[in-house]
Amino acid sequence: MLELQNLSFQVAGADGTKEIIKNINLTLKDHTLTAITGPNGGGKSTLAKLIMGIEKPTSGRILFNGMDITDMSITERANAGISFAFQQPVRFKGIKVKDLITLAAGNKISIAGACEYLSKVGLCARDYINRDIDASLSGGELKRIEIATIIARNTPLSVFDEPEAGIDLWSFNNLIQVFENLHDTSDNSLLIISHQERILNIADEIVVIADGQVKAQGPKDSILPELLQGTESCKFYR
Amino acid sequence: MDQIQKTLLEQVADLHEVPAGAYNIRANGESVGRNTTAHIDIVTKTDKPGIDIFIKPGTKKESVHIPVVLSQSGLTELVYNDFHIGADCDITIVAGCGIHNGGDKDSKHDGIHSFFVGANSRVRYVEKHYGSGEGTGQRIMNPETRVELAEGSYMEMETVQIKGVDSTKRVTNAIIGDGAKLVITERLMTHGEQYAESEFNVDLNGEGSSTNVISRAVAKDNSRQLFLAKINGNNKCAGHSECDAIIMDNAKISAIPEITANCLDAELIHEAAIGKIAGDQLIKLMTLGLTEAEAEEQIVNGFLK
Ligand SMILES: Nc1ncnc2c1ncn2[C@@H]1O[C@H](COP(=O)(O)OP(=O)(O)O)[C@@H](O)[C@H]1O
Ligand SMILES: [Mg+2]
Numbered sequence: 249m250l251e252l253q254n255l256s257f258q259v260a261g262a263d264g265t266k267e268i269i270k271n272i273n274l275t276l277k278d279h280t281l282t283a284i285t286g287p288n289g290g291g292k293s294t295l296a297k298l299i300m301g302i303e304k305p306t307s308g309r310i311l312f313n314g315m316d317i318t319d320m321s322i323t324e325r326a327n328a329g330i331s332f333a334f335q336q337p338v339r340f341k342g343i344k345v346k347d348l349i350t351l352a353a354g355n356k357i358s359i360a361g362a363c364e365y366l367s368k369v370g371l372c373a374r375d376y377i378n379r380d381i382d383a384s385l386s387g388g389e390l391k392r393i394e395i396a397t398i399i400a401r402n403t404p405l406s407v408f409d410e411p412e413a414g415i416d417l418w419s420f421n422n423l424i425q426v427f428e429n430l431h432d433t434s435d436n437s438l439l440i441i442s443h444q445e446r447i448l449n450i451a452d453e454i455v456v457i458a459d460g461q462v463k464a465q466g467p468k469d470s471i472l473p474e475l476l477q478g479t480e481s482c483k484f485y486r
Numbered sequence: 487m488d489q490i491q492k493t494l495l496e497q498v499a500d501l502h503e504v505p506a507g508a509y510n511i512r513a514n515g516e517s518v519g520r521n522t523t524a525h526i527d528i529v530t531k532t533d534k535p536g537i538d539i540f541i542k543p544g545t546k547k548e549s550v551h552i553p554v555v556l557s558q559s560g561l562t563e564l565v566y567n568d569f570h571i572g573a574d575c576d577i578t579i580v581a582g583c584g585i586h587n588g589g590d591k592d593s594k595h596d597g598i599h600s601f602f603v604g605a606n607s608r609v610r611y612v613e614k615h616y617g618s619g620e621g622t623g624q625r626i627m628n629p630e631t632r633v634e635l636a637e638g639s640y641m642e643m644e645t646v647q648i649k650g651v652d653s654t655k656r657v658t659n660a661i662i663g664d665g666a667k668l669v670i671t672e673r674l675m676t677h678g679e680q681y682a683e684s685e686f687n688v689d690l691n692g693e694g695s696s697t698n699v700i701s702r703a704v705a706k707d708n709s710r711q712l713f714l715a716k717i718n719g720n721n722k723c724a725g726h727s728e729c730d731a732i733i734m735d736n737a738k739i740s741a742i743p744e745i746t747a748n749c750l751d752a753e754l755i756h757e758a759a760i761g762k763i764a765g766d767q768l769i770k771l772m773t774l775g776l777t778e779a780e781a782e783e784q785i786v787n788g789f790l791k
């Protein structure tokens with residue numbers, strides 16, 4: 249479904265170039281829920297941005313269902329079937345929740361349909377559908393609306409960057425269900441960047457990224473126990 | 487009226503036929519339709535061009551439409567419209583000016599609107615400006631609005647200029663009485679080589695008076711805008727002005743807010759922000775499948791909505 253080949257990403261800094269992603273090779277299988285975890289600053293968000301086309305790799309290729317998308321724009325990748333829920337969702341002036349969900353769904357959606365997506369992320373649709381996506385929304389609300397837009401897009405690949413951040417406990421339980429549902433009821437693949445054990449626990453595959461590299465990768469059952477022994481002793485984090 | 491004039495009328499007043507209630511329609515310098523009601527009288531001025539609109543005290547839920555359309559290239563006019571609004575009214579006033587210039591001479595409409603709002607009245611005033619036509623002649627509008635709010639009254643003023651006006655200089659002068667409030671929302675978009683200037687002077691003279699002046703502006707291409715908002719707090723009062731602007735291409739915008747407190751109990755705030763469209767906003771919409779141009783359009787349309 250998704251193949252990253254020798255992917256590297258460097259930025260020019262004050263003291264020379266800094267390598268943020270270091271020659272990553274990674275393959276996501278069809279219809280899997282893959283969780284990416286690892287320490288802060290390890291390069292997880294950067295990797296997600298490279299997949300969506302928000303950053304362009306310094307070297308390496310990205311294949312999506314066999315098609316080389318490395319040189320495609322964000323728009324082209326979105327239309328090819330990739331979605332991305334931002335770690336820090338964007339605020340607008342004058343764009344309503346309804347507008348964003350409608351754009352995400354591709355304009356073929358009723359108000360009732362838009363409301364359904366909001367309900368899925370634990371928001372009472374009636375209260376939110378006409379709200380502006382601006383500073384009046386809390387971080388948690390914004391985050392859930394972001395997730396609703398990705399559900400509305402319903403693409404073959406959805407990438408979520410720390411979807412749990414800022415979400416309260418009750419909603420978090422629902423969120424787990426949302427991901428499980430997405431996984432069970434479609435052939436789409438999910439890539440979820442997360443630090444939460446409960447999200448890692450519903451993954452088929454876990455990838456550990458630290459210092460711009462894949463430190464470990466494999467089925468949940470083989471990776472999770474090691475991670476749960478705590479970051480102090482965890483060999484992946486060293 | 488011909489088709490061009492009808493189209494202009496639709497653009498500036500959302501009118502497809504004659505409006506309900508009182509109205510005065512001015513086309514190419516002449517009054518082409520007028521209606522008065524039991525509570526609202528419209529009288530042609532005798533000393534200068536324009537009309538007086540008299541609204542009886544206690545008039546509720548009525549409207550006055552006074553659209554102006556110009557379709558004759560080279561026409562220049564200066565018109566005075568005075569609204570005398572009695573106490574305890576609740577009314578909506580829709581003005582607007584549309585110029586179609588198909589020729590090479592400049593067309594110009596300068597409208598001076600005065601509002602004398604009686605005690606405890608509520609007024610909603612909507613004004614739209616629109617220009618069209620392929621001619622090389624400029625479409626120019628210089629509206630001046632004078633507002634006097636008596637005690638306890640409230641006026642909401644919405645102005646929109648989105649398309650086709652080459653040059654505009656708008657001045658709004660307001661004097662706010664005890665407990666009265668003026669809310670101004672301006673939406674302005676310029677493109678091509680257009681120039682727009684908008685100046686607000688609000689004197690908060692009354693005890694407990696307040697104002698909120700909100701401007702949302704977008705400047706594209708080589709267009710230029712100047713926004714001036716002056717609020718004088720002369721009593722215990724509250725004043726807020728806000729200019730939020732997006733620049734694109736080679737456009738230029740200046741925002742000059744000025745607040746003066748002449749009273750210890752005056753609370754005045756101004757905010758002004760100018761910048762290009764935020765990159766992450768564009769990126770977010772592109773991840774939903776929009777092209778960069780489509781994303782820009784969404785953001786600008788939302789911003790000016
Ligand atoms: N465009 C950039 N310019 C400079 N440094 C960057 C850039 N993008 C990311 N970084 C740095 O790369 C590292 C990885 O960041 P990120 O991908 O956000 O990590 P994670 O999501 O795993 O916490 C961080 O140290 C971050 O500061
Ligand atoms: Mg991150």
